[in-house]
Amino acid sequence: MGTLTPSNDSGRKVANIGPQSFSSIANVYLSKDMGRTEQLNTANAIIASTLLTLTIPKPDMNDVQEVKKSVALYFQTCAEKNVRPAISGICVALGITRQQFLEACETGQLTYRYAPSAIALPNDTWQFLVDIRSNYAAMIESMLETNLIHPSAGIFLLKNNCGYQDEITHNYNVNKTSVDLSALAEKYAKELEEN
Numbered sequence: 001m002g003t004l005t006p007s008n009d010s011g012r013k014v015a016n017i018g019p020q021s022f023s024s025i026a027n028v029y030l031s032k033d034m035g036r037t038e039q040l041n042t043a044n045a046i047i048a049s050t051l052l053t054l055t056i057p058k059p060d061m062n063d064v065q066e067v068k069k070s071v072a073l074y075f076q077t078c079a080e081k082n083v084r085p086a087i088s089g090i091c092v093a094l095g096i097t098r099q100q101f102l103e104a105c106e107t108g109q110l111t112y113r114y115a116p117s118a119i120a121l122p123n124d125t126w127q128f129l130v131d132i133r134s135n136y137a138a139m140i141e142s143m144l145e146t147n148l149i150h151p152s153a154g155i156f157l158l159k160n161n162c163g164y165q166d167e168i169t170h171n172y173n174v175n176k177t178s179v180d181l182s183a184l185a186e187k188y189a190k191e192l193e194e195n
Contacts, residue, residue, distance in 0.1 A: 049081040058095030064124040087161040137162040
């Protein structure tokens with residue numbers, strides 16, 4: 001099997017990692033069954049896209065233009081490699097974890113490891129992160145509706161990245177009846193007299 005190296009079609013600077021590194025990564029993730037070339041090509045594209053994403057300059061999260069640029073470079077990488085974007089990939093491009101991303105979408109604050117407190121994001125950056133997550137949810141829903149991804153995978157992605165939950169609705173019908181206490185007392189009194 002040949003070596004796996006990311007292409008530099010876009011003219012971006014790529015990390016200098018030796019071909020042996022790519023070969024060992026490829027051997028871990030790729031099947032030895034050469035009859036599955038489409039799956040192998042997809043796996044190669046995902047690996048190459050992920051490795052290229054590592055080289056995207058990490059933005060200052062207080063500068064929405066830098067954030068947008070890093071995300072745009074990630075989407076460009078996905079398009080070049082014909083790979084579907086993922087929340088985790090966006091997070092790698094931004095230099096944050098998936099957990100940090102999801103918390104930032106909910107609270108507008110970014111908590112860095114070992115930082116004494118969370119950093120409030122500018123409103124435009126916060127709104128951009130929320131828009132990314134909403135766009136991702138719309139993309140997954142569309143893929144589900146057109147059978148491009150397995151329903152179990154789509155549901156998993158929506159629950160774990162977009163806050164979707166199973167909703168169980170309970171409908172209770174309560175019939176109120178009014179009871180005339182004096183009529184009830186008379187009824188039981190008659191029954192007692194008869195016994």
